[in-house]
Amino acid sequence: MRFVTNIAIGCIAVAAGLTACKSSQKTHAVANGTWQDQPIVVDGANNDWPSPYPFYDEKAKIGYVVTNDKDNLYVTMQTGDRMTIMKILRNGMTLWIDTSGKKAQNISVNYPMENADAPTHVQKDQTQPMDKMDADQMHKRMLESARDLYLTGFKGCNGSFLIKQNNGCGVNVRMGFDEYNTLIWEAVIPFKSFYKDALAATDAHKPIGICFSIKGLQRPKTDGGSGGSMSNGSVAGRQNMGNMGGGGGGMHGGGGGMHGGGMHGGGGVGGDREALFESSKTWYETGMAVK
Numbered sequence: 001m002r003f004v005t006n007i008a009i010g011c012i013a014v015a016a017g018l019t020a021c022k023s024s025q026k027t028h029a030v031a032n033g034t035w036q037d038q039p040i041v042v043d044g045a046n047n048d049w050p051s052p053y054p055f056y057d058e059k060a061k062i063g064y065v066v067t068n069d070k071d072n073l074y075v076t077m078q079t080g081d082r083m084t085i086m087k088i089l090r091n092g093m094t095l096w097i098d099t100s101g102k103k104a105q106n107i108s109v110n111y112p113m114e115n116a117d118a119p120t121h122v123q124k125d126q127t128q129p130m131d132k133m134d135a136d137q138m139h140k141r142m143l144e145s146a147r148d149l150y151l152t153g154f155k156g157c158n159g160s161f162l163i164k165q166n167n168g169c170g171v172n173v174r175m176g177f178d179e180y181n182t183l184i185w186e187a188v189i190p191f192k193s194f195y196k197d198a199l200a201a202t203d204a205h206k207p208i209g210i211c212f213s214i215k216g217l218q219r220p221k222t223d224g225g226s227g228g229s230m231s232n233g234s235v236a237g238r239q240n241m242g243n244m245g246g247g248g249g250g251m252h253g254g255g256g257g258m259h260g261g262g263m264h265g266g267g268g269v270g271g272d273r274e275a276l277f278e279s280s281k282t283w284y285e286t287g288m289a290v291k
Contacts, residue, residue, distance in 0.1 A: 033289030036067040044176025060280035091215040098209035107153035112146035169193035205287035
């Protein structure tokens, strides 16, 4: 009789465990969002953002911040790593926005767009690495030519636009360099352009995912192999990306700014050259903040 009782108790415990697991799978817990008290001035500078940046992806070498108010989503990224800067300015960067909690890649801001004619730190006939001063000057020239963005998945404002052009959605992006030659990327994206006119109390803690997708450079044939760019990066270079590519997904909390995305010129031009050929995808999921 005791044996039967023990079996019954065991079955109840297993059933309870299965129920708990099933229940936990339905719960989508996300971090609390950060409310933006004052609208961000999108000018390619980081003086409106916290210092240091609170989140950092060690592999991609980028620091980042995501905030919102009731009308807009605010996003910034920065890096002082010259290999990462070159990849962004040469092959572009895509910001993906997901409101499903499933890392969907349907809404994107591609800025800068791929610039196939731009020079790189690695040329087929180059025998010595480019020095820091030359690289910084080249980056600034490349930044001046980054005048276009490409929007996908928005409400009625998709396609290519000049960054200073009214794109109909109010999406505003800029890049710039600070005094340490750190690249700063920032954007304001109205919720009405992809979600709803304004957030309400019912939107509190709803998941919103952000992905910074950076495409690696094509490997010169002299390095061996046939080269070919990695296939997650700019929309303009077209989208062949899985949901969980490299580059450090999830939330990389803490210590962003002094890493600073390779802050203050970390990484050097003559550093890890292999990093130039690596693509990265940094996913960050948070909850919508509501006041």
